[in-house]
Amino acid sequence: QADKLTPSIGITLDRFIKQKQDEFPFATGELSQLLRDIALAGKIIHWEVNRAGLANITGSYGNYNVQGEEQQKLDVVANVRFIRALRNGGEVCGIISEEEDSFIDTGNHQGKYVVAIDPLDGSSNIDVNVSIGTIFSIYRRVSPVGSPPIIEDFLQPGNRQVAAGYIVYGSSTMLVYTTGKGVNGFTYEQSIGEFILSHPSIKVPQEGKIYSCNEGNLLDFSAGVQHFIEQCREQRLSARYIGSLVADFHRNLLKGGIFLYPSTQKAPNGKLRLLFECNPMAFLMEQAGGMATDGKRRILDIEPKEIHQRTPFFVGPQNLMERLNQCFQQE
Ligand code: AHG
């Protein structure tokens, strides 16, 4: 009787991480701690985002980042919050961020890991109460433990990621991540301050029924991409585009959809950043049974040349990615 009145709220992120760690007898627990640090920063940003209108932290910060984008106040707030959480955690020796010109040495030279973050994704949606997110990607450093981080620690291809994920601040806040053994999603339960496993072993539906791109740029897209979009329309696929990669990706992952950000006149190399956005999303999509390319190559095999490098980005379930590929071949 009492059990019926008090159904279990499910497994918390902390316990889930602990259980996974127990499956690796030689694991030191540092990666687990690092994931917990990221979850903590996520809770803090959740709090910031939800009071943004009241705390006077909407709107522009009055500065441009290295990518030439106008920073929003929340871009800056989220950047500071994440860097602080990672620095205090101690497992990370270096950080790169969309909002920082060059890499940050955290001073934790014993840390084995480096992290790439897009602290606040979907900046243009902050002020209008549309979903935004945080994207993270974790690598093992290549430089020796005990020394300061070097640029090569960050310029590793995506196939070297040890973990990646995102937090979406949507109608509820969720954390979705992978360590290369499938994808799991956790919903934030504010009242107890915990992420609870709500979406175990996420697999992208293979019959994708959604396409997402900024169709305002259609005339800039290559013949192949234009042809693909025409096919999507002929087949009456749903067009859905929020303009926050995290939110568009999250919907497509759960419902089955392809996301496209091709090169445009304004952004000849595409708009999205390989290290901060494309690699983590590609890792997640592959782990969920889908694919990610730049139109020619697998995203995860691209050798990065610089930390703020951009790339055209196509990510989704097999059926739509294969159809897109055929369109590229007929170009
Ligand atoms: P960010 O806010 O981190 O700079 O990223 C913005 C990105 C991404 O979230 C989204 O997919 C894309 O910009 C939307 O671009 P358009 O407005 O050109 O469609």
Ligand code: MN
């Ligand atoms: Mn930006």
Ligand code: MN
């Ligand atoms: Mn972004």
Ligand code: MN
């Ligand atoms: Mn951003």
